Amino acid sequence: MKLHILGCYAATPRTMSNPTSQVLEIKNHLFLIDCGEGTQVQLRKHKIKFSRISHIFISHLHGDHFFGLPGLISTFRLLGREKELHIYGPEGIKEAITLMLKLGKSWTNYPLIFHELTKNSSERIFEDDKVFIDTIPLDHRIYTNGFLFREKQGERKLNIEAVKKYPIDQAYYRKIKTGENAVLEDGQIIRNEELTFDPPRPWSYAYCSDTAFKPELVSKLKGIRVMYHEATFLDSESHLAKATRHATARQAATIARDAGVETLILGHFSTRYKEISAFAEEAESIFPGVLLADDGKQFVF
């Protein structure tokens, strides 16, 4: 699993800081999460293959999370895209995008499929044989969802040495890998644990931005391995966090600690702070294993 941070700063794009966008590479998918203004240039800059993106997830309809979307959709058209593009986002996103395209008489020549989200409880919005994705309802000034990406548990790995000890036909290997016991011709049962190794633990990634401190996240995120949580402010500005429905580094770390995640990535920093290192310091007093997002950074798990 790889996470490319294209932009992780709050509010307005600046010469050295981009609004929110990131690409999650998981099980051969490239999922684009949020799409602030300038995202397509960031994709080019970091040499991410546009054409591999087929699913775009928009958390909410504040400009710093979606004003790059009309341009990206138009660019896909100019690049001759033919395959489907799925957009997941709050109700209204379809109307906005289609109006922009209609005004320019610039309809896509590829299928553009909107999945508008309206629920206030978590729902499954994507599933294939390797990955599933649920929404994470967040608490912001407007309707907002985070997204929870989870690999499915893979097959068990054959312990070839152990298998060879018994007269087991290769035709049964597939079944054994799915967790079944082996039954020999004489009726003897060999327990699966003896014949296989545990598969690698699946990766999971929770994207939580933008949101006020929301302790209800903890139960939803129990056991998740990597969590990105917004930290627009430091604790010293917690009054601003409260007023704008954003979180502080301390609050993000509290969620991470209580949910027992392995790794916390902080982002969505307010550009009022000249140095972002203070975010790590504040969070680490509560939760070890804090990483700071930054534009262009790539995390490999």
Added chain:
Amino acid sequence: MKLHILGCYAATPRTMSNPTSQVLEIKNHLFLIDCGEGTQVQLRKHKIKFSRISHIFISHLHGDHFFGLPGLISTFRLLGREKELHIYGPEGIKEAITLMLKLGKSWTNYPLIFHELTKNSSERIFEDDKVFIDTIPLDHRIYTNGFLFREKQGERKLNIEAVKKYPIDQAYYRKIKTGENAVLEDGQIIRNEELTFDPPRPWSYAYCSDTAFKPELVSKLKGIRVMYHEATFLDSESHLAKATRHATARQAATIARDAGVETLILGHFSTRYKEISAFAEEAESIFPGVLLADDGKQFVF
């Protein structure tokens, strides 16, 4: 008069080339013309004072000319703007912008005033005591206007030495500067030409993008001093120009020559060309005095 080119490339924004946007500085106004994605970052990069922009002119509703507008409008709000912002552009621009702001519950706290354009003939859209602005209907795939910015003729300059030769009271100087003759107490008339110098010749700037070759522009632009004309293609791709309702460098130069402008600035180059110098070569064979736009370039007249 100063012209800041923020972006002058066609179609999609790239790491080293920005879609169309420029700022015309004339008679203490900063007029923003077109607003492709990333314009606000270009404004910051080139240290142009956001707050001095009160009038934005959008030629047409293709993304590379207006997808930066919702973000710029939002940033003005975040910067605490209070004064009016006027947007001139094709019908539909108001609906698009207001929808984007509504979805984010991000209404501006400053007056946002739309002037929607629908006419197919030139019309006056702005006038104050120093400048006036007319539309220039263009010929593109969708409804498109260029814009013609003209300084008003200033007052004549007093020739103090000449004036002092006569018994003329200072109270009459204002009238003389407006072009009136002086009438002495004995009834003698002193002709204005003897008492004043010609005022500086007013500057004028015609912005023509995007458009197919449109010879009808010539009569409208007679005597204009500086013309920006799109040259998306070279003559070798004139079939593409025709098909997409764009112009070639040769066609832009033909308009410039026939209208008798002083200076032609070429822009809106297709990114298919690695070198833009060929645009100047092609145009100069028809019209001398060709300048090439480029992102970040500033022309001072």
